[in-house]
Amino acid sequence: MMVSSPEIKSSISMSDSHVSEYESRLDEECAKLLLDIRRIGEPGEPFVLFGDLFDDDEVANYYEALDLTIRSKFPFASRCMVP
Numbered sequence: 484m485m486v487s488s489p490e491i492k493s494s495i496s497m498s499d500s501h502v503s504e505y506e507s508r509l510d511e512e513c514a515k516l517l518l519d520i521r522r523i524g525e526p527g528e529p530f531v532l533f534g535d536l537f538d539d540d541e542v543a544n545y546y547e548a549l550d551l552t553i554r555s556k557f558p559f560a561s562r563c564m565v566p
Contacts, residue, residue, distance in 0.1 A: 515545070 517529065519542050524531035533553075537543050 519545075 519536065519539070520529055520531045523536055523539050523542070537546070
């Protein structure tokens with residue numbers, strides 16, 4: 484079965500829309516993470532240990548899925564990073 488050109492163009496447009504949506508969401512998440520790192524870390528230093536970051540209730544609740552993913556995929560690393 485051959486797909487017509489308008490169907491292909493429609494599919495590409497939908498893909499572009501999805502990519503744009505994900506890109507926007509990623510930008511928002513990165514900006515939020517940077518704000519959280521700056522809020523929790525030492526003033527003037529954009530650095531915080533993973534464990535310190537997730538000891539903060541607001542961060543832990545917001546990034547719960549990320550925390551669980553890291554712990555499940557990298558058990559050794561999470562033991563080293565999280566008290």
